[in-house]
Amino acid sequence: MFSSSSESRSSSSLPIELWRPIIEQVSSKDSLASLARVCRFFQGEAERVLYRSVILHHNDHALFHALSSRRRAALVEECSLYLPPSPTNSRSNSNIKHTSQQGTQHTCPHLALLSRMRSLTSLSLRGPLPANSTAKSLSFPFRLTTFCTTEALSKPLITLLRLQPSITRLTLLNPVLPPCPSLAGALPNATALATLTPAPALAILPHRPVSHLHILAWANSSVAHVAPLIGASSGPLKALMCAQGLALSPSDLGLLAMHIPNLSFLGDLALTEDVAAYLPALATLPLRTLLINRASAGLDKRFSERAVVRAIGAVCAVERIAFTTRVTADYVWERRAAGEEWVKVKVEDPCEVAGDLWRAT
DSSP: OOSOHHHHHHHTTSOHHHHHHHHHTOOOHHHHHHHHTTOHHHHHHHHHHHTTEEEEETTOHHHHHHTTSHHHHTTOSEEEEEOOSSTTTOTTTTTOOEEOTTOOEESSHHHHHHTTOTTOOEEEEESOOOTTOOTTTTOOSSOOSEEEESSOOOHHHHHHHHTOTTOOEEEEOOOOOOSOOOOTTSOTTOOEEEESSHHHHHHHOTTSOOOEEEEEEOTTOOHHHHHHHHTTOSSOOOEEEEEEOOEEOHHHHHHHHHHOTTOOEEEEEEESSOGGGGHHHHTTSOOSEEEEETTOTTSOTTOOHHHHHHHHHTTSOOOEEEEEBTTBOSEEEEOSSTTSOOEEEEOSOTTTHHHHHHHHO
């Protein structure tokens, strides 16, 4: 349909306002690229959708060449960038300098490409920033709100975080917290934080307005050590999720309640004792959503979900309880107000229910 010049001429007789919502629904990158080549009438709208979100590998020469156009690069709002392992030593990158509009000299062409993405709000970095990166070379024209990295908190990375004070959502997928410069002045507006282990979170949380914390693996971290530092967030923290290993005793839950008194979301909680032992601590929290690991040692294999939700609902104002398997659930127990009967509500996407409830808190 996109290859006929006569069809493109008749299509162009319709206003772009009618075509725009149709083009927005095209999810195939190949189809969008084909549409962009039909005529100039479609090119702008098709490329706006095509380059809005990009995944750029350091050896993807075709996409790299396409984004060398400032017009196309300015369309990028979300970018996942896979940097080379050693960009300063790469044969293809050595002795190459790129100049941004501000006149900054980049020895890494990928950083030069970022400097053209003026509309970028979400950036995911996979691979190390060049060790010789300076504040000048990391001064980009965009304002990030979301940032993710697989790298440890290196000096260049912290410099980048300092230069992007608008970041509100931060994801650190590296368990190592190496000796690094102070984080002072970085992330003043961070409200949602996701880390692989507690260590990076504990370095960032104090005195920052983090309200949502997601730790992928609790590991063997001591609640007595972690809870006070988590509570140091000026958020205040109201949503805590851990995908693995959040096995809490009743006394552990009591410590969390003491240091995080505003907690309204908690999961994926693995009970080590009978549910009744947790009720005093649950009664002190303003919980609205609770995720309980179905494999909890404190739950009998033939436990009654309705009996558990009724017992918990009798001591706190919780509105949603889900029994999860690897942070997924097919349904959620819900009630509209305290005292009402609980009902099972099927969820549309079992794999996303935990994250959706965490973000909605």
